[in-house]
Amino acid sequence: FKETTKGKRHLFYAGKSYFLGPMKGAYAWLYEVGKYIEVYQTPTYGATLSMLTAFYKADQKPEHTTFHRYLKDITFHPNPMVQRLMGMGGHLGIGATRAEALIKRFGTVYNVATATPEMLASVEGIGKAVAVKFLRGVGRPDV
Incomplete structure (x- = not known):
C-alpha cells in the first residue's frame, strides 16, 4: 500500500475506512451464507x-455410467470363522487354505483351538x- 506509481493513485489505502452503503449488509450476509451453501x-x-x-x-443430463462397468456389488462374503482363524494363526502357518479346511472339519474357532494336535494333523494340509x-x-x- 505504500508503493506509488508514476502519476497514478491507488484506489484503496490501508488504514482508511470506506463507506459501502447498504451493500455492506448484503455482502456480510452473502459471506455468512457462503459458509454453508454455494x-x-x-x-x-x-x-x-x-x-x-x-x-x-x-441437471437434466443423464447420469454417467462409466464406473458402473468397473464398480460391481460384492457377491463374495467370506466365512467370518475362517477370517478369525487366519487372524489368530496367520503368523503360525495357518493361511487361507488351511483355515478353510480346519473350519470345514471343526466348525468353529473354539473347536479348532481346543482340539488335540493329532486331531488337527488329521486335516489335509x-x-x-x-x-x-x-x-x-x-x-x-499343554501340547
Missing part, C-alpha cells in the same frame, strides 16, 4: 438467467509340527 454472483439480471438455465440443463506350533501360539502350553 453462492454464485452475476453482474446482471440476464447473466443470472443464463446461469440458472445452464444449471437446469446440466496340516502336519503334526504345524498343529503343535499353532496350538502353542494360541496359548496352549
